[in-house]
Amino acid sequence: MRFFYLTLIIFLLFSCDNTETNRKKLIDFAPLNTSVIIKSANIDDLKSSIKNSEFLQKISISKSFKNLKNRLELLNYLKPKDDILICLSNDSNDSLHFSLITKHSSDLFITDSLKNYSEETLKYNNHTITKSTIANNIFYSTMVDSTFFASSSEEIVDAVFNKVKLNTDLEKIYQTISNNKTCSIILNSKNSFIESIFKEDSLSLNKFTHFVAVDIDISQNSLLINGITKATDSSQSLINIFKNTIPQENQIENIVPSNSDGFMSFTFNDFKTFEYNLAKFNHKDSIANATTLFNDIVEVGVIYEDNNHAIVLNSTDIIASKDALLGEQTMLDTF
Structure with missing residues (x-):
């Protein structure tokens, strides 16, 4: 034995x-x-x-x-x-x-x-x-x-x-x-000589995630890229702010002007979860700067044209988002 x-x-x-x-x-x-x-x-x-x-x-x-x-x-x-x-x-x-x-x-x-x-x-x-x-x-x-x-x-x-x-x-x-x-x-990203995959160099690949995997379809007139990204839960990677959220359909692409240089958007199904993860990533209290503006938002995007940027919000309740936006406005000047 x-x-x-x-x-x-x-x-x-x-x-x-x-x-x-x-x-x-x-x-x-x-x-x-x-x-x-x-x-x-x-x-x-x-x-x-x-x-x-x-x-x-x-x-x-x-x-x-x-x-x-x-x-x-x-x-x-x-x-x-x-x-x-x-x-x-x-x-x-x-x-x-x-x-x-x-x-x-x-x-x-x-x-x-x-x-x-x-x-x-x-x-x-x-x-x-x-x-x-x-x-x-x-x-x-x-x-x-x-x-x-x-x-x-x-x-x-x-x-x-x-x-x-x-x-x-x-x-x-x-x-x-x-x-x-x-x-x-x-x-x-941990070994990469590629500093960033975004238009804004301030968001480095190393801080964003660990691995990025994409499939590429190349044709004469188009280049289609689809993929995923992965980081461990314990890592201080920005991608973890999407943890426990469900991706939604990207719709901002439907309103991007033809003369723009490009756009970027991200989605989530629950802003409260996203807000909590973001506050945890930034080591801040999630209720310190509480706002209702994003309560009904499921997609946030940026449209680029030369040096100009436009922020786009996709809401499931346009009336509630408009009211919240009015409450966030600040008067710059009077005439």
Whole structure:
């Protein structure tokens, strides 16, 4: 009996260890400090969609886009048969690098006919890394558990062999993205070099949330983005002010003038809950500045036009909101 219990304990210990470190999905190989993850089920379709999009072609002339395109030159030589992940992350010197992750296949990366190609095998204690040069671009690659891993950083490729605990939060957010869109993008605000995703830079991505996951549909004349954001309850993230509220239909878009530069709106079903969460986030008393103006409001928006802003409120009781608004007015001058 004692032997049975000892065997069971050992088995459980190994089971727990495998649960935390055994890598089965592509996302499990993402570098620890990854800021941006781009997932594509068909890399050729993604490149074609970007090429045919008038909007993205205007962006493609920017210096940042050209630099990223040059660094991802390796994509032109890969023929993945399945999903591929493009990860952007910083190394220990805070330099930005890319990593490509996909399942290995016999014709994934054929080098026989490549011009100006050379490679070198770098031997480590328990693994090898291939250093490849195509024209003036250098990248490093290896194989781990039938998974092809390539990066512009040798340090990042070497680190993929380390046994690390899997990021369960990242896995959960990864499971929400679609397999049927042009591509999907995950942002990790804790490691991100992206300061903000809003027009107002004062609202930083790091303060707003932890993860952002979006699915993107790219067509010739439009770019449709839908997604979610997630932060832990214990974190001091602005997104937590929507906790225990139910999103409502965004309707402000129906009144946005055609000459505006854009708009942003957010919704909630219960202002009192939203107000409580906001006061908690700001470490203030929720009744200190009590107002009835927002009692019947379910959507708040901002419309942008040049340097001008217009605040828009969507109310379920227009009469009550008008009366409350009159009570909030302040006389600026008399004539």
